[in-house]
Structure formats: structure tokens, C-alpha cells
Amino acid sequence: MQTWITRHRNFLILLLVVFLQILMVGYQVKTGEGRLLRLWAVTLTGPALETATAIHSSISSTARGFLQLREQAERARKLEAEVHRLQVENQHLRARLMDIEQLVRFQQYLDQSPQKLLPARIIGRGTEPEPESVFIDRGASDGVKPGMGVIVPQGIVGRVVRVFPTVSQVLLATSPNFASGVVTGKHQAFGVLKGSGAFLCEMRYVPGEQEVEPSEPVYTSGFDRVFPRGLPVGWVKTVEPGNPFLKVTVELAALRTPLEYVLVILEGVHQALPRPEEARPFELSFLVPPQEDSEGSERELSFGALTDADRLYSLYQEIGELLGHTYGEGLPGSKPPEFNSLLAPGAQRQDLPAAQAGSNKLTPEPRQEMNQAGSIE
């Protein structure tokens, strides 16, 4: 027996321990006791658990805050990158919109203008220290010839100086080598626009007694045979008295902003200048086709609407009509009409047949085309 107990001692101890625990469980179920061990266990480990919980809570809130901060920072960085991208895209779209608007203006101008114009794109600038010339993508193969004027709807740009097969060089109006005949819109003061290397040009040879106002619009006079009459140039900036000529500076309208597209005048058509009261110097204006005179209209064109050559031409034409003479006809040696003994500007035409009587006022030809040689056809 003792041997059996000894041999199975461990197993018996197991059974004993299990049995005692069963009794302990039964006792606890019956009486509800067993609090002592729990009290000790929980009391001893409670502070450690509380400390661990506090540390964990602190660490986790810090970590959460850090992660949130990082997340916010990442989000802010992404938003910033997105804003930057949108700003760049916005700038790009604005530039494209400006291009499109410019092209629309160009197209409207092309549709409305009586001139024969050739659109061109600026592809390069001259290598001078101060840009005085540009290159356009139109050349001899497109019909461009030296001396042709180059404009944009806002005003004159320059003059073609060299022509290559597919490229042309344009001298800008700001160049000191550039000159153009101009006239002011209000007081009809004629002068020569001379580039000075900047956007302010000089208007030379304006008589000292001529009246010129600042902010007065300036147009091309057509005298230089490069630009037809009536193209906007800019406006008078300053006027200083001088002897014998005034010192007038003109601010160009076309070259204030960078240009990308221009128009080459292949065939120019003289235009009527706007009335002084209609001229709005600071508003960029399109050229409009000249208004056709209605029958019996007493409208008086402004003095500056005609050049001297135009007036002389009109006079001789009227004389020819009155005398029944056709120019270019008649055999050599035949008697010419009596130009001097007949009509003079302002003279009364009472002796003339009624059908041939005209108004005292000079009426311009509705439209005169100017060829490239500068003579009027």
C-alpha cells in the first residue's frame, strides 16, 4: 500500500489539490466569499494597472495628436500643392483666354476692316540692346514687301524693313529709326511721329502756334504712304511750348502690352477720322468702315479727312465734270480745258448749269485705295 502511494504520490497530490480547489469553489458559490484573495490581488496590482493606463492614455493622446498634426500637415501640404497647381493652371488659362480674346479681336478686326490685312505671328525679336525690331512669320512668299505697315487693332506697330522668303523683319514704332506721319484727332495738328526707344514717342514739326492738348488722340495722317489715314497711334502725353515747333510726346497705344500677333497691311484704305467729340482717347477703338453719305446730306467732313493731294484731285475732277472734259482723252496738241479761269475753291457756281452745281463743301471720294507706291489710284 505504501509502495503504491509512494509510486503514485504525485498523482495523488494532483487529485488532492484538485479536490481542495473544488471544495474552495463550492464554498465560494455557497457563501459568496473569496473576496480576500481578490482584494489582495486587485489592490496590489491596481496602482500598476492605473499607472499603465495613465501612461498609455498619455502616450496614445500624444501619439494621436502627433499623427493628427502630421495628417494635418500632410493635408496642408497637399492643399498647398493643389492651390499652387490651380494657380499655375489659372495663370495658364488666363493667358490662353487672353490669347483667345486677342484672336477674336483680330478676327473681328479682319472682318470689319476695309484694309487688306495679313495676319502674322511674332516669332522673334531683334538682338539690339533695346528691342527695336521683331521678326514675323510672313515673308515674300506671303506677299509681304518692304515698307508695308504693321498694325494691331489697338494701333500701329511698325514697318516692314526686310523681307525674306518666309520671315520678315519689322521695325517697331519705338525705334529711333522709325517715323510716320500723324495727325491729332481734335485740333488736326499734323506732325511726324518719331520713335525714341521707349513707349513715349516724339511728335515733331508741329508748328508752335498749333493747338495741341494732352490726352488728345493721335491718328495716322496717310502722308507717309505706309499707313493709311485714320489708324490709331496713341494719345498726346505732354505738350511743351517751343519755337518754332512744339515739343509733343505721344504715348503709343499698341506697344503697351507684349504682342504675339500682328497684321501686315497689304493694301491700305484711307479712313475717316472720328469726330473730335466722338474721339475717346483712352479707349482702344477699332477702325470702322467709312459711312456712306446719304443723298442730300449736309454733313461736313472734318478738315483733316483729306490730304492736299486728295483735295486737289477732287477739284480737278469736278472741273473736268463741269467742263465735260475726260482726262486722258484728246489728241496731242489739242487745247486743254481752262482750269484757271473756271472753278476755284469757294467760288460761286451760279453760271453753271444746275445739274452740274455742286455743294460748296468738298465731298470726299467714298473710298480711295492706296497702292504700295504711295500714289492714289
Place this chain on the structure above:
Amino acid sequence: MPVYSRAATNTLADLNRWIALGLIVFAVLFQVYSPQLVPVLSFLDLPLLVAIYLSMLKRSEVTGLFIGTGTGILQDAFSSHPIGIYGITKGIVCYFVTTISLKIDVDSPVTRFLLVSFFWVVHHLFYIIVAGALLGLVQPGQWSLDLKRALIHGIIGVTFYRVLDILRTVET
């Protein structure tokens, strides 16, 4: 690779008793606290793993029994059921673990995996029987889930025991 084979060297490493006690307390507290951090860890019975490991190191079944019983009772102190349920189940499990460890080499990872998985199932079975017989608690059977838990305990046990092996001192 260091060899901790008991049969090979007999200088095997045992854990310092205070370290062992600290391990048991840590394991119980870990089971109390870790589900707060990681809820999925609520299924992990770390005290059982520690008790099995400590039992494997002992050469006396009674020592293993008392290790299991003590661990179980400490675990019962933080539970809602009467003290002694885990004491009974863990005591029985650790007794047999020690019995087996005296006969086979329990230091190889495969043996440890099989041992831990098997005795987790045994522990769970005894818990159902004791809780049902003494407390009238009837737990629904989820054998597929329990099998998965057993295997997971086996994997965790192998890894955990490799870490605990570092704490073992070499006796000369």
C-alpha cells in the same frame, strides 16, 4: 545556434524563481490590460503559455502542478467566476506537461508547438467541464474557432519561448 537541450548538456538552464514569479504576474496583468490596447488580444491566454513553459523546465510533476495552480488562482482573482476554476484547469494541464517533459525533448520548436496547441485544447476542455459541472456554465461549442486559437497559441508559444530562453541562466 545555442542548444538548450536538457538531455544534451544537463546544464540547462532554469529560470530564476523571482524571474519566474515576475513572469507569472506579468502574464496575468498582461491578460488584464492588453485587451484595452488591442482588443483582439483578449483571446490570448498568456498565463497558460507561461505556466506551460515554467512547467516544462521542472523535473517534478508536483512543482508543475503548483505552478499551474498558482497561476490559475492568480488569474481567477481578476475574473468574475469563483477562485479555483483556472486553478484546477491549469494545475491539471501543468502536471501533465511536466510529466511529458520528463520523457521527451521539449525544447525543439515542433515539440513545443504541438505541446502548446494540444494542451490549450485540453485546458479549454477542462474549463468547459469544470465550469459546467461546478458553476452550471454552458458554453456553446465553437470547435473550428477553438482549433484556430489552439494553433495560434502554438505559434505564439514557440516564438514567446524563444524569447524566454534568453532569460534562462546556464548552470555549471
